[in-house]
Amino acid sequence: MIAQQFDYTVAASVAEAVALLQKHGDRARILAGGHSLIPMMKLRLAMPxxxxxxxxxxxLSYIKEESSYVQIGALTTHHAIESSVIVQRRCPALSEAAGLIGDIQVRNKGTIGGSIAHADPAADYPASILAFDAVVITIGPKGERQIPASQFFLDLMTTALEPNEIVRAINVPTRTGRSASAYVKMAQKASGFAICGASAVVELDASGALAHAAIGVTGVGNRAFRATETEKALHGRKPTAELLRAACEKAAGGVSALDDIHASAEYRLDLVRIFARRALEKAIERAGN
Ligand SMILES: Cc1cc2nc3c(=O)[nH]c(=O)nc-3n(C[C@H](O)[C@H](O)[C@H](O)COP(=O)(O)OP(=O)(O)OC[C@H]3O[C@@H](n4cnc5c(N)ncnc54)[C@H](O)[C@@H]3O)c2cc1C
Structure with missing residues (x-):
């Protein structure tokens, strides 16, 4: 299909983008990589x-390393995140998520800011954004806001972004010591979108017990979520195979799973326990090494 007629303008700076959004209000949409918005416009699901x-x-396109976090500009492409040595070293789950998005064309054009603003329930990043307790930095006419990931993804394609705000950057806190992260997913074969994707961020104490375990899950519900019951069951305990298996039985919590042509709700819920465990195993192995 062909999109309805629209006007087009280029913002030369963040301030100009915010001013243009303010000027045009609900009529306007931000265009970044265009790999979600343009398909939506062609289907007339979006008609800006x-x-x-x-x-x-x-x-807006950069990856900056600080002592306790990595900051990623909103316009940084999936490919830049996948191939960044900083991201690979400090937050490997995020670089793995980026590398598993769609195909090379999508990864060369699509941006992290566009992905999280779009909040597709099957998008890869949200699992890791939640597991890392990342902070989304937005900018609007009233200035900047720092929105914790736990408060950013509200519902299906709905975020805490105000209509006149743009995502400026994402701060991804990183841990020192015996810590690591990993992202694994079952992909929808045609598009690559997650049928179930799980991201784990762990830290081991000197005895080898889990001082920290965070698991984010995407592709399953209306929005990505944290497997809080699993996290509680793991805290302070040595991650034996038996413990991981038992803890991940509770990974889906009470989430209401999507049911569509790609997977039934029952199958998706079953995938959560499998992929949560695989992500944990991978992260724990990395942390141990
Ligand atoms: C064939 C195909 C396969 C794909 N496979 C996957 C996949 O496997 N996994 C996955 O996660 N994604 C997948 N995607 C989606 C892809 O990752 C998109 O690039 C991404 O979701 C949107 O980023 P974008 O930069 O293209 O944003 P756009 O399409 O330009 O924008 C998307 C939305 O976000 C808004 N927006 C963009 N940037 C900002 C900003 N800085 N601040 C505020 N609002 C903003 C726009 O107004 C729009 O509403 C796929 C897309 C295609 C076409």
Whole structure:
């Protein structure tokens, strides 16, 4: 299908993008990589009258390393995140998630800011954004806001972003010591979107027990979620195979699973316990090494 007619303008800076959003209000949408918005427009599921292209704002495309976190600019592409040595070293689950998105064309154009603002329930990043307790930095007419990941993804394609705000960056806290992370997923074969994706962030204490375990799950419910029951069952305990298996039985919590042509709700719920365990095993092995 063909999108309805729309106007198009290019923002040269973050301030200009915010001013343009303010000026055009509900009629306008931000265009980043276009790999979610343009398909939505072609299907007429989105019908903006004005596109504000932020794709040339180079100040939004970067990966910066600080002592306790990694900051990723909103316009950083999936490919840049996948291939960043900083992300691979400090938050490998995020680089793994990026590397498993769609295909090379999608990864070359799609951006992390676009992905999390779009909040597709099957998107890969949200599992890791939640597991890392990342913070989404937004900017709007009233200035900047820092939104914890736990408060950012509200529902199906719905986030805490105000209509006149843009995502500026994401801060991903990182741990020192015997810590690591991993992301694994079952992908929908045609698009690569997650039928179930799980991200684990762990830290082992000197005795080898889990001082920290966080698990984010995507693709299963209306929005990504944390497997809090599993996290509680693991805290302070040595991660034996038996413990991991038992703890992951509770990984889906009370989530209401999606049921569609790709997978039934029952199958998705079953995948959660399997993929949560696989992500934990991979992260724990990395932390141990
Ligand atoms: C064939 C195909 C396969 C795909 N497979 C996967 C997959 O396996 N896993 C996966 O996670 N994703 C997948 N995607 C989606 C892809 O990752 C998109 O790139 C991503 O979801 C959106 O990023 P974008 O930069 O393209 O955003 P756009 O399409 O430009 O924008 C998406 C939405 O976010 C808004 N937006 C964009 N940037 C900002 C910003 N900085 N601040 C506020 N709002 C903003 C736009 O207004 C729009 O509403 C796939 C897409 C395609 C076409």
């Amino acid at each position: 009258e004005m596109l504000i292209d932020i794709g040339r704002i180079t100040e």
